[in-house]
Amino acid sequence: MAPPGLLSLCVLILVVMPHRAYGSGRGPFGRKNGAATTADSGICATSVTIYGYKCEEHEVTTQDGFILNMQRIPEGRVGGNSTGGNKKQPVLIQHGVLVDGMTWLLNSPEQNLPMILADNGFDVWIANSRGTRFSRKHASLDPSQPDFWNWSWDELVTYDLPAVFDFVFNQTGQKIHYIGHSQGTLIGLASFSEGHQAGKLKSAVFLSPIAYLSHMTTALGVVAAKAFVGEITTLLGIAEFNPKGKEVTVFLNSLCNYPGVDCYDLLNALTGNNCCLNLSTANIFLKNEPQSTATKNMVHFAQTVRDGVLAKYNYGRPDYNVMHYGEDTPPLYNISNIPHDLPIFMSYGGLDALSDVQDVQLLLDHLKFHDVGKLTVQYIKNYAHADFIMGISAKDIVYNQVVQFFKNHQ
Numbered sequence: 525m526a527p528p529g530l531l532s533l534c535v536l537i538l539v540v541m542p543h544r545a546y547g548s549g550r551g552p553f554g555r556k557n558g559a560a561t562t563a564d565s566g567i568c569a570t571s572v573t574i575y576g577y578k579c580e581e582h583e584v585t586t587q588d589g590f591i592l593n594m595q596r597i598p599e600g601r602v603g604g605n606s607t608g609g610n611k612k613q614p615v616l617i618q619h620g621v622l623v624d625g626m627t628w629l630l631n632s633p634e635q636n637l638p639m640i641l642a643d644n645g646f647d648v649w650i651a652n653s654r655g656t657r658f659s660r661k662h663a664s665l666d667p668s669q670p671d672f673w674n675w676s677w678d679e680l681v682t683y684d685l686p687a688v689f690d691f692v693f694n695q696t697g698q699k700i701h702y703i704g705h706s707q708g709t710l711i712g713l714a715s716f717s718e719g720h721q722a723g724k725l726k727s728a729v730f731l732s733p734i735a736y737l738s739h740m741t742t743a744l745g746v747v748a749a750k751a752f753v754g755e756i757t758t759l760l761g762i763a764e765f766n767p768k769g770k771e772v773t774v775f776l777n778s779l780c781n782y783p784g785v786d787c788y789d790l791l792n793a794l795t796g797n798n799c800c801l802n803l804s805t806a807n808i809f810l811k812n813e814p815q816s817t818a819t820k821n822m823v824h825f826a827q828t829v830r831d832g833v834l835a836k837y838n839y840g841r842p843d844y845n846v847m848h849y850g851e852d853t854p855p856l857y858n859i860s861n862i863p864h865d866l867p868i869f870m871s872y873g874g875l876d877a878l879s880d881v882q883d884v885q886l887l888l889d890h891l892k893f894h895d896v897g898k899l900t901v902q903y904i905k906n907y908a909h910a911d912f913i914m915g916i917s918a919k920d921i922v923y924n925q926v927v928q929f930f931k932n933h934q
Contacts, residue, residue: 873907
């Protein structure tokens with residue numbers, strides 16, 4: 525992606541960093557926060573079992589050799605009632621960019637989505653994308669090698685999501701309910717449009733759906749989209765996009781110096797005016813996030829902002845594209861190819877600066893031939909991007925609706 529919306533997505537997760545912005549207007553990037561969860565302790569030990577839930581750590585290997593970490597919460601604190609026959613229905617939850625599975629577990633058990641689902645009788649699986657804290661292993665590559673980071677969200681569509689779907693399906697023997705937030709919605713929409721999960725997918729929930737990014741209103745993201753004309757990999761000379769690293773910190777801070785960009789409150793600057801975040805939750809978030817991703821992935825997001833279409837990674841030269849795709853322009857992901865009978869629940873916010881209302885409407889237009897009764901759309905006027913994963917009101921407004929949606933599609 526011609527680095528044009530690089531930060532647009534960065535925002536997606538840096539929505540986190542905004543809260544630290546309460547202290548300083550410039551230079552909010554790069555501050556160190558002691559990570560509450562380390563590679564040694566794991567998400568189960570630090571964020572699930574301490575609340576009385578059973579939790580399992582799993583590893584899944586993709587076809588291209590990445591070893592992904594997953595958590596399983598097989599039941600609620602009191603066992604939970606089965607939601608479909610004798611076996612609990614599996615739910616796979618996929619996070620957004622620059623964060624990992626921990627992002628779903630920042631609020632109390634009564635308020636976070638995985639535990640609410642477990643308490644309602646579901647078998648919950650939490651995915652962690654390649655490159656994040658617990659998914660930095662590969663069959664033959666090391667994170668210090670550039671080749672480890674030679675991927676974009678195309679590979680999450682082609683390799684990561686099919687790998688975790690296959691693993692959950694083989695473990696449970698049942699079709700899977702899917703939940704994605706932000707980048708998690710993007711890879712779900714793209715993957716389902718390519719038919720990768722045919723036969724294993726039961727329904728899909730998209731929170732703050734990202735497919736088109738042409739109308740995002742975040743000033744920081746817009747500046748980023750205009751600031752770059754070449755490959756950011758060449759610009760920064762790095763393959764790993766680590767928001768806590770020196771090179772990326774310098775890059776992000778430089779964007780804050782553009783006229784019209786106010787980095788004093790990063791959270792709002794990036795994600796919109798979130799209505800319902802708890803400051804203590806945001807502080808926990810800052811101890812654990814943001815996570816690394818591939819610089820190539822951020823470039824791909826920038827291309828999505830610039831080009832206004834949902835397409836595979838553009839290698840920048842027609843001959844390179846021909847080499848990869850057999851044609852001089854990257855193929856499009858056709859959202860209209862998602863099976864029309866797939867039950868879908870989509871929830872978006874009126875104040876979301878990343879998943880802008882106009883872009884969501886464009887996405888919905890591609891689903892206009894979906895079967896009647898199979899597409900449920902929720903619009904929350906005062907919600908922005910981070911409210912869907914950290915909002916203190918999300919349980920009552922969103923999560924209870926998700927639970928009911930799944931129960932209605934057993």
